Amino acid sequence: MPITAVASEEKADDKAPQVSYIGLTPALVGNYGSGPKLKYYKADVSLRVTGADAAARVEHHEPLIRNQLVMLFSQQTDETLGSVEAKEALRQEALKQVQQVLEQEEGKPLVDDLLFNNLIIQ
Known part of the structure; x- marks a missing residue:
């Protein structure tokens, strides 16, 4: 006999700000560095924001x-x-630059954090 698990959800406070993640799709792809050999990066990035308006x-x-x-x-x-x-230093710098862009455009940084879901360099 299969066992069924039932999870009960507690009601969240309706006034609590909603955290959401915005994935930048498609992934960021390009080349980096200088020299005779081309080097590539592919970065899957998500931005963490609080509130539907900020998102x-x-x-x-x-x-x-x-x-x-x-x-x-x-x-x-x-x-x-x-x-x-x-x-990690690159992630912090990317977050800082995203927040600066949004500060210039919206007057607030809006983004709480920047996450690399995947970062490939070749």
Whole structure:
């Protein structure tokens, strides 16, 4: 006999802000570094926002955000992508730049965090 598990949901406070994740699709793909050999990156990025209004505003500015991130990634080198610590520094810089763009456009940073769902360098 199969066992069925039933989970009960507690009602969340309706006034609590809703956290959502906005995935930048398609993934950011391009080349980076300088030298005779082309090097590529592919980054699946999600932005964490709080509230439906913030999510709508961030989605509205997605082309500008994507442009800023592509420019940032294209400036990278093997050293700035070569270790876990370097990737974390890149993530922090990407978050800072996204927040700066939104600050200029909306007057507020709107994005709480930036996450790499996948980061491939070759």
